[in-house]
Amino acid sequence: MTRLSVSGEPSPCTNTNRNPRGAASTLQPPGSSSAVGLVSGGDRPLTSEPPPRWARRRRRSVARTIAAELAENRRLARELSKREEEKLDRLIAIGEEASAQQDTANELRRDAVIAVRRLATAVEEATGAFQLGLEKLLQRLISNTKS
DSSP states (O other): OOBBOTTSSBOTTSOOSOOOTTOOOSSSOTTSOSSSOBOTTSSSBSSSOOOOHHHHHHHHHHHHHHHHHHHHHHHHHHHHHHHHHHHHHHHHHHHHHHHHHHHHHHHHHHHHHHHHHHHHHHHHHHHHHHHHHHHHHHHHHHHHHHO
């Protein structure tokens, strides 16, 4: 049996000798004619005969397997998409929480700066009042010692 390449010429990697009578063929299932050449796909005879029943069943089986695999892949893709969306939602929530905490921290810092400034002003005023009080006391002491 000769297997044809895409160009229509015999392929150099296939055996052109026919199998001896009674030997199992590795290229065709038993019961199919080895006298008919195959097209470059290897699965359709050159004549217009419909494919054998076993080939139709095999194709249907392969098609069902592929359809089941595709359905499973779609299901897995949906599940993965759902998980990724949940992760993104969690990350967004964490980001929003972190942003809110950052806003709170910034507000607390501003409040702390204002409180420190007020405290510094109060200390300055108290120091000024204490110094004024000491000066008045010193003046009284001086005036009392003169008299």
